[in-house]
Structures are given as structure tokens and as C-alpha cells.
Amino acid sequence: MGMRRVILWAPLALFALFGLLFTTGLLKPSSSTIRSHLVGQKLPDFNLPAAQAGRPSVSSAALEQGGPRLLNIFASWCVPCAAEAPQLAQLRDAGVRIDAIAIRDRPDDIAGFLKRYGDPYAAIGADKDSSVQLALGSSGVPETFVIDGKGVIRHQHIGDIRPEDVPSLISAVQAAR
Amino acid sequence: MRGHAFFALAVAVASPALADSLMPAAELADTALPDPVQEAKAKDLMYSLRCLVCQGQSIADSNAELAGDMRAMVRRRIQAGETPNAIRDWLVARYGAWVTYDPPLEPVTWPLWAAPILLVGAGAWLARGRFKRRGRAA
Numbered sequence: 604m605g606m607r608r609v610i611l612w613a614p615l616a617l618f619a620l621f622g623l624l625f626t627t628g629l630l631k632p633s634s635s636t637i638r639s640h641l642v643g644q645k646l647p648d649f650n651l652p653a654a655q656a657g658r659p660s661v662s663s664a665a666l667e668q669g670g671p672r673l674l675n676i677f678a679s680w681c682v683p684c685a686a687e688a689p690q691l692a693q694l695r696d697a698g699v700r701i702d703a704i705a706i707r708d709r710p711d712d713i714a715g716f717l718k719r720y721g722d723p724y725a726a727i728g729a730d731k732d733s734s735v736q737l738a739l740g741s742s743g744v745p746e747t748f749v750i751d752g753k754g755v756i757r758h759q760h761i762g763d764i765r766p767e768d769v770p771s772l773i774s775a776v777q778a779a780r
Numbered sequence: 781m782r783g784h785a786f787f788a789l790a791v792a793v794a795s796p797a798l799a800d801s802l803m804p805a806a807e808l809a810d811t812a813l814p815d816p817v818q819e820a821k822a823k824d825l826m827y828s829l830r831c832l833v834c835q836g837q838s839i840a841d842s843n844a845e846l847a848g849d850m851r852a853m854v855r856r857r858i859q860a861g862e863t864p865n866a867i868r869d870w871l872v873a874r875y876g877a878w879v880t881y882d883p884p885l886e887p888v889t890w891p892l893w894a895a896p897i898l899l900v901g902a903g904a905w906l907a908r909g910r911f912k913r914r915g916r917a918a
Contacts, residue, residue, distance in 0.1 A: 610906070637832060640876050680801045707801035707845065732806040733849035740874035742832035742846070 636761050639740030639748075646754045647738045651728030654705045654713050661702050661728035667754035671779035672700035673772065674748040675724070676736060678708050679716035681744040687763035688720035694769060695723035699776050703727045706736055706744055747772070751779035800845055808855035809848035815859075822855045825864040828881045829854070829871065838881065 641647070646663045653660035666674065675691065677684040695701055703724045705713050713727065730736055739748065741759075749758035749772070757779045760768065813819040826840035833844040839851055857867050871879045883889045 635835065635878075637875055637878060640874055678801060707803045707849075709802065712802065731803065732852060733846055734853060736846075737850065737853060737871075737874070742875070 637742045638761070639756070639759050641740045642756050642759050644756060646750065646756060649735045649738060651704065651730055651735060654703075654708065654727040654729035655710055659726040661704060661726050663754060665726070666702065666750050667752075669752075670700065671749070671751045671757075671776050672702055672725075673776060674750050675701055675703045676706060676739075676741050676744055676746040676748075677703055678706045678744045679712040680708070681706075683763035684745045685716070685720050687745055687765075688723075690764040690766060690769055691723040692721050693766075694764075694772060697769075697773050699773060700725050704730050704735060706730050706733055749775045749779055805845070805848045806852035808852040808859075810851070811855075813855055813859055818858050819855075821864055822851075822858040825854055825858070825867060826851055829868070830879050830881060832875065832879070 646666055648663050650662040650664070651660050659665075661674070666672070673694065691701060701723050703726070705727055708729065708731075710729075717724075728735070739756075741748075743761070745763055747760040747764060748756050749760075751757050758775050760772065764772065813822060823840065827838045829839045829850065831837045831839050831842040831844055831847040831850075833846050834842045837847075839847040839854075854867060858864070868880055868882070872884070877883050877886065877889065883892060885893060
């Protein structure tokens with residue numbers, strides 16, 4: 604008899620459980636950040652054209668030489684990229700080398716952006732169709748990768764760099780030596 | 781009244797979180813491949829890949845620029861002779877199984893595949909009990 608009672612109530616209990624799951628799912632904001640699964644692995648092969656005439660560009664081969672650095676994924680049309688500019692300047696002043704990839708951008712727009720918000724970059728590559736961004740497992744702008752001296756991705760920072768993120772990024776680059 | 785004014789101001793001041801670039805869509809983002817067999821393969825794959833920006837949509841349905849660039853990449857690779865599974869694996873290696881609507885069989889996903897079988901089994905067991913009882917009563 605007890606078993607029968609359990610079976611009788613089980614559908615209602617299941618329904619209530621799913622109802623609860625559904626409502627909590629609706630109320631919870633969906634903020635899934637998609638991390639790159641390439642952290643800890645070597646950079647994929649790429650070779651981008653320079654984003655600005657007469658300035659160095661970014662390639663996987665170049666990133667394997669010259670010590671650890673930050674690889675900043677940005678765009679002149681991206682609002683939070685302007686917000687992180689002071690923090691990038693601070694990192695550069697602390698002796699961190701910053702290379703950059705400009706996503707879907709034009710030389711004139713990049714020049715205007717750098718003039719307005721400062722230019723912390725040692726090299727900038729132009730990724731016109733987001734293909735290198737996809738190859739890196741990046742899903743938006745801005746994002747910043749820590750690359751060690753051998754071209755291995757050590758860390759991924761998603762979103763704009765806030766003032767409180769600066770010290771940990773400096774130590775991450777130093778640890779990547 | 782004041783509430784309305786505040787709302788209007790908030791809307792005017794708010795800038796879209798996902799601004800778009802000023803560049804046109806990638807070449808193959810919205811253009812079908814000339815070979816209909818290849819285009820069908822590419823389309824099938826696009827409907828099973830999740831947009832990274834809008835997250836609830838496939839890249840075939842999304843208007844996001846990154847989704848357009850992903851569609852262009854899918855078409856380019858299909859045209860170059862790559863198989864849909866190889867392209868899916870390439871993306872899964874970068875974004876995890878999250879990026880595909882056709883999840884691979886893994887320790888985390890096995891309940892997805894096992895649950896229907898278990899539920900049908902449980903249903904059959906329940907039904908069997910019912911039929912038996914009815915048989916005895918008759």
C-alpha cells in the first residue's frame with residue numbers, strides 16, 4: 604500500500620520539482636562567460652597583417668620570442684575597451700609588454716581610438732573577420748591573454764581590466780617568464 | 781510622470797552592451813555557397829552551433845557580428861573540403877561542448893543520453909504492474 608501511495612504522488616512531486624527548476628532558472632540572470640579551453644596550451648598558428656601602416660603586427664611566431672606579455676583583444680568600436688585604457692597604460696608603465704589584436708576594425712578608426720584613449724601597444728594585428736579571435740577561443744571584446752615566453756597561453760581575462768585586476772595581471776606576466 | 785521621464789532618460793543614456801563594428805559582414809556570412817550540397821552541409825552545421833554572444837540562438841539564427849563571422853568560417857571550411865564534424869571538433873576544442881547543440885557523449889553528458897532509456901524502462905515497469913493486476917481481476 605505504501606509503495607502505491609508513493610507511485611501515486613510521484614508525478615506531482617516531479618512536476619513541482621521541474622516547476623521549481625524552471626522558475627529559479629527564469630529568475631537567475633543568464634551570465635555564462637565562455638572560457639577559452641586553450642589556456643595551458645600553445646597558441647594556434649596565425650599571422651595577422653599590421654593594423655597600422657609602419658607598425659609591427661602580431662603573429663604566433665613573434666609571440667614565441669621576446670618574453671612574456673599580454674595579448675589584448677580590443678576594438679575601437681567597443682565601449683568597455685575605452686574603459687580599460689587607463690589600466691593598460693598602468694600595466695605598460697609597470698614594464699609589461701602589451702601586444703594587441705584589433706577585431707573588425709579600420710586603420711583610421713584605430714588611430715582615432717589610440718589618440719583619444721592612449722596607445723599602450725607594442726604591436727597591433729588586424730583581425731578583419733574575427734578568425735584569429737575564434738582560433739584563440741575568445742568570445743568577445745575586450746579580452747586579455749597572458750602569453751608566456753614560449754608562446755603558451757597562461758591565463759585569460761574576460762571583460763575590461765578594472766583597477767583591482769592590475770596587480771594580479773602584473774604578477775601573472777612575471778610568473779610566465 | 782516622473783517615472784516616465786526617468787525611464788526615457790535611462791533609455792536615452794544607455795548604450796548597447798554589444799556595440800557593432802562599422803565593418804560590413806564577412807564575405808560568406810550571408811551568401812550561400814554555389815554548390816547546393818556544400819551549402820546544405822554548412823547550413824546543417826550552422827543550426828547546431830551556438831552563438832557565442834547571444835547564447836540562446838544558433839549561429840544560423842543570430843544577427844550578431846561574431847555569429848556572421850562564424851557562418852563565414854563554416855562556409856569557407858566546408859568549401860575547402862573540411863567535414864562538418866572536423867569543424868565542430870575544432871570549435872569544441874576552443875569553447876568546450878557548450879558551443880554545440882549536439883553534445884558529445886562524456887561523463888557529464890551521459891545522463892542526457894541515459895535518461896530517456898531509463899524513463900522508458902521505468903514506464904514499462906509501471907505499465908507491466910498495471911496490466912498484471914488487470915489480468916488477475918478479469
